[in-house]
Amino acid sequence: MTMQQRINRHDALYKLLTNLPGADLGVAPECAETDPEVFFPEPGRVDLARQAIEICERCPVRDACLELAVRDGEWGIWGGMTEGRRRKIRAERRLASQDQEAA
Numbered sequence: 001m002t003m004q005q006r007i008n009r010h011d012a013l014y015k016l017l018t019n020l021p022g023a024d025l026g027v028a029p030e031c032a033e034t035d036p037e038v039f040f041p042e043p044g045r046v047d048l049a050r051q052a053i054e055i056c057e058r059c060p061v062r063d064a065c066l067e068l069a070v071r072d073g074e075w076g077i078w079g080g081m082t083e084g085r086r087r088k089i090r091a092e093r094r095l096a097s098q099d100q101e102a103a
C-alpha cells in the first residue's frame with residue numbers, strides 16, 4: 001500500500017468514525033491528527049504500533065472503532081488492536097457461533 005493510499009484510508013477512518021450514530025466526539029479522534037504511518041505501520045515497527053495503541057486507549061469511540069474493524073477486517077491499528085488480535089477475536093466469535101448452532 002502506498003503512503004497516499006494509507007492517507008486516504010486514514011481520512012476514510014476519520015470520516016467514518018465522526019459519522020457514527022451517537023458519536024458526539026466534541027474533538028476529532030487523535031488518530032485523525034497523527035501521522036498515518038503510526039496507525040498503518042510497516043511490518044516490524046512495533047514502536048509505532050504501540051504509539052497507536054496508546055492513542056486508542058484514550059479515544060472516546062474506541063469500542064465502536066474496534067467493532068467496525070473486527071467486522072470489516074481492516075488493516076492497521078484500529079480500536080487499540082493490531083490485525084492479529086482482531087483476527088483472533090473473529091476466530092473466537094466464529095467458534096462461539098458454531099457452538100451455539102451445534103447446541
Ligand code: SF4
Nearest residue numbers: 029031056059065079
Ligand atoms: S480507537 Fe484509535 S483508531 Fe479508532 S478512532 Fe479512536 S484513536 Fe482512531
